[in-house]
Amino acid sequence: MLLPVTCPSCFEIFEVTEPPLSEVPCEVDYDCEICCRPMLIFFDESDGEVWAEARGLAD
Numbered sequence: 829m830l831l832p833v834t835c836p837s838c839f840e841i842f843e844v845t846e847p848p849l850s851e852v853p854c855e856v857d858y859d860c861e862i863c864c865r866p867m868l869i870f871f872d873e874s875d876g877e878v879w880a881e882a883r884g885l886a887d
């Protein structure tokens with residue numbers, strides 16, 4: 829499964845691979861596929877559905 833996330837730097841939307849439900853909540857380092865800037869992607873779940881939210885790294 830792929831989850832859409834919005835890059836906090838360029839605001840483009842790209843897709844990341846969804847982690848197994850047993851592994852959330854978790855966070856991963858990720859580089860934007862469009863602008864290549866680093867970010868953290870937080871994965872969590874609600875009602876059995878995994879969701880993702882990208883956050884920029886602190887300057």
Ligand SMILES: [Zn+2]
Nearest residue numbers: 835838860863
């Ligand atoms: Zn980006």
